[in-house]
Structure formats: structure tokens, C-alpha cells
Amino acid sequence: MVTVRRPGAYVCGVDAAMDVIGGKWKVLILWALSVRPCRFGELPGVTEKVLAAHLRQLEADGIVHREAFDEVPPRVEYSLTPRGAALNAALAPLGAWGRVNVLGGSAAAGEVREDDDVPLIAGAP
Secondary structure (H helix, E strand, C coil), X not given: CCCCCCCCCCCCHHHHHHHHHCCCCHHHHHHHHHHCCEEHHHCCCCCHHHHHHHHHHHHHCCCEEEEEECCCCCEEEEEECHHHHHHHHHHHXXXXXXXXXXXXXXXXXXXXXXXXXXXXXXXXX
């Protein structure tokens, strides 16, 4: 099910897309889920409250699929829907821009690749 948070208020497609991925952690959640399905505790280091809220919003927007397994102890995995994978593909050029223009890597030379372990904060381990 797709929800529209601001009906009639979007100026353009970018505005609508930013409403879906807005927030500090959503793109990092999408990046983590592009690698493989993850359990709740395997997702980026954000408070449980914020992570749960973002996952609910992404699920409501049809970006993330939540699968609850009938096991003891209970297990829930999150994965990208085809719509979420398409969103990640649309974000790839933005990531390339960030590597070149913010991190200082060269996309052509491959100095910083998508799978490189680059700290989110300069100087952080």
C-alpha cells in the first residue's frame, strides 16, 4: 500500500521522492537492504524508536518488505521490494556525485567504491 503524506503539495517528482526518502537514516537503511535482507538489529546504528518509525514509513510507501517468520524466538527480516530496488537505482547517481564532490574520490579512477568502508563522519573509525 502506498501512502501520500502531503496530498497535492508536491511541486515535482523530486519533491515527491524526497518525501519518501527524507530523514537522516532512510537512505542508509535502503543502502543496507540493497546488500541483503536484514533483521532489525542489523540495520544502521540509530535509536530503535527512529528505526522502527522509518521502517514503518518505508513499508507503507511500498519500498521495504517486512517478513515475520513463525519461529521461536520470533524473527523479522526486512528487504527491498522491486520498488525499493528501483529507488536505490535512482539514488546511485546521487551516491556517485557524493563520492566525487564530497568525499573527494574519482568515479572514473574508482578511488572510492560503493562497497568501500567509508566512515559517515570524517575522522570516525
